Amino acid sequence: MTTTIIIEDEYPAAERLEKLLLKLNSPVQILAVIQSVSGALAWLAENPAPDLIFSDIQLSDGLSFQIFEEFPVKSPIIFTTSYDEYAIKAFKVKSIDYLLKPIKFQELQTAVHKFKEMQLLSVNDYSLKIDSLLDSLQTTGKRYKNRFLVKHHEQLVPIQKEEIAYFFTSNGLVCLVRRDAKHFLIDYHLEELEKLLEPSYFFRLNRQVIATLPAIQHIHTYFNGKLKLDLQPKLTQEVVVSREKVQAFKEWMEG
Template identity: 40%
Template sequence: MTQNLHIIIIEDEAATARNLEYILQEINPDIKIIVTLQSITESVQWLTINGNDYDLIFSDIRLSDGLSFEIFRQINIKKPVIFVTAYNDYAIEAFRNNGIDYVLKPFDREEIQRTMLKYNTLIAADFKREQTKTAALLQQLQSATKQYKKSFLIHYCGRLIPVEAAKINWFYTANEIVYLHTGDGRQYVTEFTLEQLEYELDPTLFFRANRQFIINKNAIDTVEYFFNGRLLVKIHPLPQEQVLVSKAKAMQFRKWLDQ
């Protein structure tokens, strides 16, 4: 077992984080949990300041402010990640973000010990080399298996209305309700969260602009420079609120538009 292992836990459930820390230190008393982070925002701030001064991350996927994959889009993570989650529908995305294993809740000592043995095996075999192999394999797997949503079945006034995904210009969330807006100006409520939609929608067509909006590339009229390095996106039909892309996501957004 690797000695003096420094681990970060990203988990918004305090009891789960404490249980994981207890099991890890029971497996190896030399393991040190250097920080427990509870949100995307907190994780990005900590990792920005502290860099890669750790050995391994244990991360939940669904956090209070979104999917933890957003952390890895904003920060260049060079160390391996073990994802611990109650959901098994994000496996491919997990491995695309430095994931070396995927542990389902509720977990026990045996499961955590198994994943730590895998970690030590990969480190001994050179993590970077194994990561490259895994990335290539997952790219093939994703192209062969991932099917993005092509339509949404909407409950409206006692009826079921099919709405093609490509005809949805943007999704918007307010007061924990997610609305979709079509190109002809119609608005419907969907039961999906924006975090779920990020996974279900074709990423070549849709982009998570911020915490409130996912927008369709075909709905964009213009993009303007805004204050503090942000971008102002003009879309149709025109929403009541401005669609702003943060400075941190501006480069990613521009690359998405240019592909």
């Protein structure tokens, strides 16, 4: 009997995973379903480590990586998430697999079988297996972030890529602006967003703004070879593309 815990803050996703686990040929005992970083830390401090952990990455109070950085556990981890830009980091914290939601039964079965195989490996063999997984993952091509979970009053609201007009930074804070002009603070730097966003859809206009093509309302020639842009929804601060970035911006606009 394999003991496991599920760390997941979305009830439908946790319920689906529980049902899929019960369908497996090899028996799995679910010890707990935990919804937060703080809850997981408390549970792990008070209970013996399970044989296996299933963990979402983005939880209501932070990233699950914090759990395993603050409380190193020996249990292998299967990460379950909607965002695969965290894949490389996931494998560096004893992950044996990485499943994208909605989880498919066959993929779950394969991941658990992989866990069973790794139970038979030595520590060195296990490390080599993880390195092999990393190499394989890095050659499969990068996927980009398609939605953001943002806080709005007392709720968490998902925003799809197509709903975003632009991101801008002001006084050290980064704001996501939706096409309906609603503003949401997000916990990312623009440098991080550049790596997470699809470059054919988003462009870093300058040090303050990353925009989508639909947000570019007017393009004005500006002094010294620069371009001045009007965005929609309107942004109060001036948006200027430097002379060095003008050619790349034009190529992006032309597709």
